[in-house]
Amino acid sequence: MTTNFPVFSRRTALKGIAATGLVAAGGFDLSIVTAGPASAMPSPGVISCADWGARPARWSSLPVVTSPATKILIHHTTDPNTTDYTRAHAIGLARQIQDFHMDGNGWPDTGQHFTNTRGGYVLEGRHGSLDALHDGHRMIEGAHCPGRNTDSIGIENEGLYTSATPTQAQWDSLVQLCAYVCQQYGISVDDIKGHRDYFATECPGNQLYSMLPKLREDVFAAIDRPGYHLRSTFNDNYVAAELGWTSPADMTTRYGMLRARTSGNPGIWETYTRIGLGDRKVAFRAYNGKYVSAELGWTSPADMTTRYGMLRARADKIGPWEQFTLEHHGSYTAYKAANGKYVSAEFGWTSPTDMTTRYGMLRARADRVDVWEKFAS
Numbered sequence: 001m002t003t004n005f006p007v008f009s010r011r012t013a014l015k016g017i018a019a020t021g022l023v024a025a026g027g028f029d030l031s032i033v034t035a036g037p038a039s040a041m042p043s044p045g046v047i048s049c050a051d052w053g054a055r056p057a058r059w060s061s062l063p064v065v066t067s068p069a070t071k072i073l074i075h076h077t078t079d080p081n082t083t084d085y086t087r088a089h090a091i092g093l094a095r096q097i098q099d100f101h102m103d104g105n106g107w108p109d110t111g112q113h114f115t116n117t118r119g120g121y122v123l124e125g126r127h128g129s130l131d132a133l134h135d136g137h138r139m140i141e142g143a144h145c146p147g148r149n150t151d152s153i154g155i156e157n158e159g160l161y162t163s164a165t166p167t168q169a170q171w172d173s174l175v176q177l178c179a180y181v182c183q184q185y186g187i188s189v190d191d192i193k194g195h196r197d198y199f200a201t202e203c204p205g206n207q208l209y210s211m212l213p214k215l216r217e218d219v220f221a222a223i224d225r226p227g228y229h230l231r232s233t234f235n236d237n238y239v240a241a242e243l244g245w246t247s248p249a250d251m252t253t254r255y256g257m258l259r260a261r262t263s264g265n266p267g268i269w270e271t272y273t274r275i276g277l278g279d280r281k282v283a284f285r286a287y288n289g290k291y292v293s294a295e296l297g298w299t300s301p302a303d304m305t306t307r308y309g310m311l312r313a314r315a316d317k318i319g320p321w322e323q324f325t326l327e328h329h330g331s332y333t334a335y336k337a338a339n340g341k342y343v344s345a346e347f348g349w350t351s352p353t354d355m356t357t358r359y360g361m362l363r364a365r366a367d368r369v370d371v372w373e374k375f376a377s
C-alpha cells in the first residue's frame, strides 16, 4: 500500500502555512499567514519502508530532531537514467541504496529521507521519515549533507542530471513531494535548495540544479488552490469575510470586511479561493464573489482612530490593491511587508462604539511582528 499525501484535495481545507504580502498602489503592503486543517489527497503517495520491505535500521532508534525541518535539499543519485519506470524497479533501487549506505558506508540506515524515481515513485528512505513528515513537528536526522542533516529533508532523485533532465513523471512527483514537505514543515519554497548549495559537490547536477527556480515556482503553484483559510494564533479565530456592516452607517459601503471572529470549523464565509496570478502573486476571492482589497485608510466615519489600512472583500476585479505576494515562512513567522507594516489581527474596536462586536479586525498596521501579527494552522 502507499501512504497518501493528506493534502491538495479540492474538496477540503488545507494545513498549509503561508504568508501573504499585499502590494498595492502607493507602496502599501501587508501580509497574512494562511492555514487550514489537513486533508487527504489520492495520489501520488509515498511507498513506506514497510511497504518496500526495508531492512531494519542498525540502531534501534534513529536520532529524532524535535523541531520542523527548515529546508529541502535536492540530490541526484547519479544512477543511469533508466527507462524502467516500474514500481518493482523503484523498490529495487530503494533496497540497493539502503544496502550501499548500511554495508558500504556503515550508516545505520538509508541516508536520505525520500527517494524519487524516474517512474515517479516516491519511497521513504530513512525509517520514520514519513511519520515525522505527517506529524510536521519533528524530523529524523538524516545522512545526506554534512552540516544540514538535522534541519533539511534530503530527496534523492534517481538519475544523473549533469545534462539530462528528469522525466515528466519524476518531476511531477518531486513537485508534489516538495509541496507536501513545505506545507507540513512550514518551509518557504525559497528554501528548496541543491546539495551543492551547502557542500562541495556537483550534486544534483548542473541541469537539475538549473531547474530549481522552476521547481520552486511549480511547488508554489501546487500549493495554490481554493479552500483557503486564515486563522489568528492570537484569538484562535478564523477570519470571516462578512458581507456588510451593520453599524455605524454601514461605513460608506456594504462591501464586506475581514474579521478574525469565527471559532471552530470554518464555513463558507471563512473560505477563500486563492487565485494564482504568476510570480507568486495571488488574489483572494471571498464568498460574496468580491476580491479582497487592502485599502490604505478609512474615509469615514472619522477614519476610526487611525488610517492604517483595512482588508475588505469589495473589488469586482483584480487590480493592484487586490494582489498579494505569497511567501511561505512557517507557522510562527509573519511576512515582512515592503513598507515595514504587518497585518495585525486586532481583538476589538476601540471606537466608534466598538461596532456591534469585538471580534477582531485585520489591519495593515504593525511595524514589527508581535503576537497579534502571527497566524498559523
Ligand SMILES: [Zn+2]
Binding pocket: 074, 075, 076, 144, 195, 201, 203, 204
Ligand atoms: Zn547530493
